[in-house]
Amino acid sequence: MDPAELRRGVDERITATLRACQVPADAVVPFPPHPGVIGPEPGPPGVERLRAGMRIDRLPPGTDLFGAAAELWRRGGCQVTETHTATGPALTGVDPQGYLLHLTAGPPAVLVVASPPLPHRNRGLGPGIAAGVILGPLGTCLSFTGNLDTSGGGSPLAVWLWLPFLLLIGGLLLIRPATRRFGAGLLIGGAVTGIVLSGICSSMMIA
The missing domain is CATH 3.30.2030.20 (TBP-like)
Structure with a gap:
């Protein structure tokens, strides 16, 4: 209808x-x-x-x-x-x-x-979480590999470069009611998986 x-x-x-x-x-x-x-x-x-x-x-x-x-x-x-x-x-x-x-x-x-x-017209929470679960680790890996120098070292803080982009994308999605649940799911999935993996990578670089 x-x-x-x-x-x-x-x-x-x-x-x-x-x-x-x-x-x-x-x-x-x-x-x-x-x-x-x-x-x-x-x-x-x-x-x-x-x-x-x-x-x-x-x-x-x-x-x-x-x-x-x-x-x-x-x-x-x-x-x-x-x-x-x-x-x-x-x-x-x-x-x-x-x-x-x-x-x-x-x-x-x-x-x-x-x-x-x-x-219900707005069922985007589950797909948003699924997308976040993928994008969080992907962003961490890209930040980590892009930050490595020729000796295999780099700045531990640089592995968090993906986080502002995730927050920006999620924040823009939260503005519109039609994409609000997807944006919330994206932030949840991306933050949980990405933050954990970024923390591990930072610890490895510090060590």
């Missing part, structure tokens, strides 16, 4: 629900929904749901919030149930496309919509 399409689906369902409940545009505030706190429960390991929420600070007089939302959701083919949670009465809908809709009465009322589950 295309995450951008799922995000549009979430936004469309929020907009349609607010319109059906006649909620003024200036009466809502974006609300960051935390899975398991308000709204649908977190998905199983390995999957995620794109979520968006709105806090409804004001309703027109006489508005039946649950009635209007339930009618709209049922017209769209949702299975609608009403429950009572720690935050008060709640209305939950599951539409045919797998979107979850959750409305709490408040005050303030909160509307949360979650997309159908999709695989």
Whole structure:
């Protein structure tokens, strides 16, 4: 599934629900929904749901919030149930496309919509560690051999020349969310293996 399409689906369902409940545009505030706190429960390991929420600070007089939302959701083919949670009465809908809709009465009322589950998009920690395990020793070996003079000696500090480059590459990868886990894995794998091997090489040169 295309995450951008799922995000549009979430936004469309929020907009349609607010319109059906006649909620003024200036009466809502974006609300960051935390899975398991308000709204649908977190998905199983390995999957995620794109979520968006709105806090409804004001309703027109006489508005039946649950009635209007339930009618709209049922017209769209949702299975609608009403429950009572720690935050008060709640209305939950599951539409045919797998979107979850959750409305709490408040005050303030909160509307949360979650997309159908999709695989985690960011799984780079393992590959990053594997790459670091390779690059750490490789950088150490290149620094070590490049530092040897004709007599077989050299500066023990020079075997650490690879470390700033690893930190630079890993730091740049940490900036972007899409590569953050890979960058963290690269730093972990490279630091553990490279530092151990560089320490051994430095000890050999000092001895």
